[in-house]
Amino acid sequence: MSLDTLPRATRNSHRRDRPPGRRWRSRVDVKAMPYALVSPYFILFAAFGLFPLAFTLYYSLYDYDLAGTVEWAGLDNYSALLGDDDFWRAVVNTVGMFILATVPQMILALFLANALNKRFRLRLAIRMSVLLPLVTSVVAVAVVFTQLYARDWGLVNWILSLFGVDPYNWRAERIPSWIAIATMVDWRWTGYNAIIFLAGMQTIPRDLYEAASIDGASRRRQFWQVTLPMLRPTMIFVVLNSTIGGLTLFSEPMTFYNGNPDGGSQGQFQTVAMFVYKEAFREFDYGYASAAAWLLFLLILIGAAINFLFVRRIGGTK
Amino acid sequence: MTIWKPTVLTRVMLGLAIIVSAFPLYWMLVIASRTNSDAVATPPKFLPGGNLGQNIIAVLTHPEAQFVAGLTNSFIVASVVTVSVIIISTLAGFAFANLNFRGRNLLLVLVLLTMAVPLQQMGVVPLYRLMVSLEWTGTLKAVILPYLLNGFGIFLMTQYTRQSVPMELVEAARVDGAATLRIWWNVVLPAVRPGMAVLGINTFMLMWNDYMWPLIVLNQENPTVQIAINGLNARFSTEYSLIFAGTALSIIPLVLVFVAFGRQIVGGLMEGAVKA
Numbered sequence: 120m121s122l123d124t125l126p127r128a129t130r131n132s133h134r135r136d137r138p139p140g141r142r143w144r145s146r147v148d149v150k151a152m153p154y155a156l157v158s159p160y161f162i163l164f165a166a167f168g169l170f171p172l173a174f175t176l177y178y179s180l181y182d183y184d185l186a187g188t189v190e191w192a193g194l195d196n197y198s199a200l201l202g203d204d205d206f207w208r209a210v211v212n213t214v215g216m217f218i219l220a221t222v223p224q225m226i227l228a229l230f231l232a233n234a235l236n237k238r239f240r241l242r243l244a245i246r247m248s249v250l251l252p253l254v255t256s257v258v259a260v261a262v263v264f265t266q267l268y269a270r271d272w273g274l275v276n277w278i279l280s281l282f283g284v285d286p287y288n289w290r291a292e293r294i295p296s297w298i299a300i301a302t303m304v305d306w307r308w309t310g311y312n313a314i315i316f317l318a319g320m321q322t323i324p325r326d327l328y329e330a331a332s333i334d335g336a337s338r339r340r341q342f343w344q345v346t347l348p349m350l351r352p353t354m355i356f357v358v359l360n361s362t363i364g365g366l367t368l369f370s371e372p373m374t375f376y377n378g379n380p381d382g383g384s385q386g387q388f389q390t391v392a393m394f395v396y397k398e399a400f401r402e403f404d405y406g407y408a409s410a411a412a413w414l415l416f417l418l419i420l421i422g423a424a425i426n427f428l429f430v431r432r433i434g435g436t437k
Numbered sequence: 438m439t440i441w442k443p444t445v446l447t448r449v450m451l452g453l454a455i456i457v458s459a460f461p462l463y464w465m466l467v468i469a470s471r472t473n474s475d476a477v478a479t480p481p482k483f484l485p486g487g488n489l490g491q492n493i494i495a496v497l498t499h500p501e502a503q504f505v506a507g508l509t510n511s512f513i514v515a516s517v518v519t520v521s522v523i524i525i526s527t528l529a530g531f532a533f534a535n536l537n538f539r540g541r542n543l544l545l546v547l548v549l550l551t552m553a554v555p556l557q558q559m560g561v562v563p564l565y566r567l568m569v570s571l572e573w574t575g576t577l578k579a580v581i582l583p584y585l586l587n588g589f590g591i592f593l594m595t596q597y598t599r600q601s602v603p604m605e606l607v608e609a610a611r612v613d614g615a616a617t618l619r620i621w622w623n624v625v626l627p628a629v630r631p632g633m634a635v636l637g638i639n640t641f642m643l644m645w646n647d648y649m650w651p652l653i654v655l656n657q658e659n660p661t662v663q664i665a666i667n668g669l670n671a672r673f674s675t676e677y678s679l680i681f682a683g684t685a686l687s688i689i690p691l692v693l694v695f696v697a698f699g700r701q702i703v704g705g706l707m708e709g710a711v712k713a
Contacts, residue, residue, distance in 0.1 A: 167585075239451075251692075262684050263461045263684065277480060369649050
């Protein structure tokens, strides 16, 4: 006999017959269990997120070194940083490499996404192969690129020599070393960003293109006047992601100098993240490093705000 | 419809993109399979040689590299973090998506806000001091624990659960007398399996490739694989065939995962992007 054929009253009384202990337990289950389920995240955040953030702020106001001497310093660490040429050089390096890497990367990713959006065979295989760089480890790839850019036997210099260009010491000078590192970043992230753009492009309704095409807009015009403006939300996501990643750049320039945070003999490719690492874990100047970490955060906020405003303007006026 | 057909230019561009994506990995294989004098030869040798096995044995048995330990440690760290993050995220995602409780929206917004802070760079000094005072430096715990904090996982699983587990299903299970955890196990988990796969692959890759924090908190005697490569690169920077054999070994597990789950990875990335 199924439940449905029982008289309603019987069914309800059957439910009310549960022992009181079980009812109490189920009320606790409904009321308290949700908090128990979300609590691991907040406990972890308190321990490994909030605590380190707060203590970074605290350390940054003290003279705090390995020997354990802790002295109130007020804003001394910050004012010393603002007068530290090495710190400013790291800021300029970071921003320079960020621009050198991000501008071509965004343009390439957009065009690649546009190409990937066409109909062709082996679609999945092609999408997977542009994502391949993402699954390789940053350190492994940086090792390979460092060899490709080696002065005496690197492939890049060999190709240049075919055109009569003398071997270049990519690591020794500022702009060349930035270019080398920017290519590592771009190799890794262009395909990923293209796939994200592609996802955004596929949400654009087809009627928009049909309407544009009836109005006589060429394919190129459709890209500029339909695709780009409609892609703005995706672009904001991609650009903010790249801003955080680019301004905290660490692994590639570290590996380019064989795991040394100096960033070249003159610090020509030392990033702010490397500066923080060096001050904390080689100079053991924890207060100074913590202040630098907060300034790095400030740099990210400024970068994110500028890029956000910039992207919002793209295609916005048309 | 003609506008979706690829032109010659598109085909050339896609071809180039594939070549550029694959070339550094091909090059890694070329150098890893040759002798060191071949690696620095001019003109460069473009085809793989026959020394791959020999170079791999050399790097695995290198007394200062600790490469076997590195591979094992990376596997342990990545697996433990991946399984834990999946459990934590599916539980919380279920609560945020399907359960009613006071403060739910506020807590979810808090999770999203915490995602925006680059904690790894910001909190690195106190986190290191914490590990020192717990005497955890040099141990895998020190690498694993901070990474259990994963806001992205909560966000992803909340979205995924919201869309694949209807509220009626949860309520029906409740009427049948199922407790919350039982519903999670019997109703939610089977429905969100694809989302778990995306999160799992993503987390495993991030952990396998992580560099800065293990570099700070571990040492060359007990490294992860990235730290083992870093050590080789720092001390034998021109022993290319040795180092390249190591890098090849370090990316093989990821490439295997990628080939096996490529469809889910591409699909998951594209879906996640649209929702974000």
